[in-house]
Amino acid sequence: MVNYRYLGNSGFKVSEITYGNWITHASQIGNEQAIATVHRALELGITSFDTADAYANTAAEVVLGDALRGQSREDVEIFTKVYWPVGRKGPNDAGLSRKHIRDAIDGSLRRLGVEYVDLYQAHRYDYETPLEETMQAFAEVVRQGKALYIGVSEWTAEQLRAGHALATELGIQLVSNQPQYSALWRVIEGKIVPTSEELGISQIVWSPMAQGVLSGKYLPGQPRPEGSRATDAHGGDRFIQRFLRDEVLTAVQRLAPVADQAGLTLPQLAIAWVLQNPNVSAALVGASRPQQLEDTVKASGVELDADALAAIDDALLPVAETDPEKTYTVSPKTRPGA
Numbered sequence: 001m002v003n004y005r006y007l008g009n010s011g012f013k014v015s016e017i018t019y020g021n022w023i024t025h026a027s028q029i030g031n032e033q034a035i036a037t038v039h040r041a042l043e044l045g046i047t048s049f050d051t052a053d054a055y056a057n058t059a060a061e062v063v064l065g066d067a068l069r070g071q072s073r074e075d076v077e078i079f080t081k082v083y084w085p086v087g088r089k090g091p092n093d094a095g096l097s098r099k100h101i102r103d104a105i106d107g108s109l110r111r112l113g114v115e116y117v118d119l120y121q122a123h124r125y126d127y128e129t130p131l132e133e134t135m136q137a138f139a140e141v142v143r144q145g146k147a148l149y150i151g152v153s154e155w156t157a158e159q160l161r162a163g164h165a166l167a168t169e170l171g172i173q174l175v176s177n178q179p180q181y182s183a184l185w186r187v188i189e190g191k192i193v194p195t196s197e198e199l200g201i202s203q204i205v206w207s208p209m210a211q212g213v214l215s216g217k218y219l220p221g222q223p224r225p226e227g228s229r230a231t232d233a234h235g236g237d238r239f240i241q242r243f244l245r246d247e248v249l250t251a252v253q254r255l256a257p258v259a260d261q262a263g264l265t266l267p268q269l270a271i272a273w274v275l276q277n278p279n280v281s282a283a284l285v286g287a288s289r290p291q292q293l294e295d296t297v298k299a300s301g302v303e304l305d306a307d308a309l310a311a312i313d314d315a316l317l318p319v320a321e322t323d324p325e326k327t328y329t330v331s332p333k334t335r336p337g338a
Contacts, residue, residue: 001045002300005281008175009200012118012149014077016275017300018048019293020206020284021060031063033289038067040290044297048077050178050204050284052123053108054084061111069113079204080108081153081178083123085336095335096126101137105146120147121178125159125331135166142172151176151204154330157195164199174201176281179327181205182214183273183316184243184252190324193279202281205274209285211240213252214270220246220253247319254315262308264299271299273312 004013019041021034038049051064061080068076082104085094092099105120120141126134138150150172152163160177167174177196179188181203188203196203209215243249252266259269271283287293304312 002047002297006202007119007149007204007281008173008202010149010173010175012077012175014048014204014282015046015300016282017046017271017297018050018079018204018282018284019046020050020286021064022052022055022206022286031066034063035067037287037290037293038064041287041293042071042076044293045300046293046297047075048079048282050079051112052081052084052121053086053104053111054081054123058086058107058111061108065112065114073114077118078112078114079119079121079151080112080117081121081123082108083126083153089337094337096122096129096134096137098133098137098140101134101141105141109146116145117147119149119151119176121151121153121176122155123153125152125155126335127331127333128335131159131162132166135163135170135172138167139170139172149173149175151178153178154180154327156327156331157191160192160195160199160201164201174199176202176204178204178206178284180207181274181277181280182208182210183270183312184210184214184248184320186320186322187324187326189322192324192327193277197279203277203279204282204284205280206284207239208274208283209267209270210243213240213243213248214255214266216252216256216266218244218249218252220249242321245319251315251319255312258308258311258315262302262304264302265295267296268299268302269304269312271296272302272304273309275299275302276304276309 002015002017005016007014049064051061053061082101083096087093141147155177164174179192181188255266255269259266274280274283285296
């Protein structure tokens with residue numbers, strides 16, 4: 001079964017393997033297969049589920065809500081997000097204004113079929129809305145009982161510090177950040193993690209397998225496998241390109257003996273690696289079929305020894321991205337439109 005970890009400096013626990021439905025639900029796979037995969041996740045001990053209103057322009061929330069219908073609400077932890085344009089994508093259908101947050105939380109709850117979400121997250125930082133307005137709107141959501149905790153995604157260290165200060169002043173808990181993190185993308189280690197540790201904020205990390213590259217299925221000098229993320233025209237191919245250089249793919253192949261020595265598959269090794277970071281509360285994993293989850297959940301509870309961690313660094317650090325300045329380039333400087 002899957003282990004649990006506290007989320008930030010709170011008493012709230014989440015499954016350290018968390019199911020995320022970006023790209024897959026209402027995009028890559030049909031609803032019947034998506035629902036079967038969610039049900040298998042539950043059977044395997046995954047109880048935390050992450051989505052966003054922007055995924056498939058709100059349709060992913062609907063699929064997740066359908067998949068969880070009939071499940072005891074107290075037995076699952078549901079996360080969603082707000083920021084990117086949704087719905088008709090009008091002038092107030094994006095960003096982190098009070099108006100959009102108020103409309104967005106009600107829409108998410110309706111689509112998910114629940115009265116509250118456990119974690120409501122700012123999907124990016126909104127440079128066009130005063131942070132005070134955003135945090136006041138989140139405080140209203142919490143006080144109305146529509147969300148229990150507040151999180152963010154891909155905020156900088158300075159934004160985390162300012163948001164945490166306002167949350168404390170308003171009497172709500174900012175408990176998490178959701179950044180990209182893997183053995184090939186380590187940009188949060190320089191500033192985000194130390195700041196988060198100081199503030200009592202955890203990381204819920206996405207792409208722990210570097211868009212699937214750390215699975216070892218992409219080989220240097222070889223065509224990309226059909227049906228893989230690298231050939232996905234729905235958007236997955238945009239994010240994976242940075243990792244498809246031959247020197248990166250060659251380095252990943254050097255992990256095979258490390259995984260063998262640890263008794264793990266390469267995907268399990270990649271997920272176990274991010275979970276070695278004590279500031280990480282959960283690794284987000286997606287799946288297009290139930291069998292994929294049966295492999296990845298086995299990374300829960302794994303402790304990699306010093307030799308394994310050193311071998312991973314030896315193989316990947318020369319090709320990994322470690323520049324903390326990259327964390328300042330994620331949120332758009334202007335609010336995204338349609």
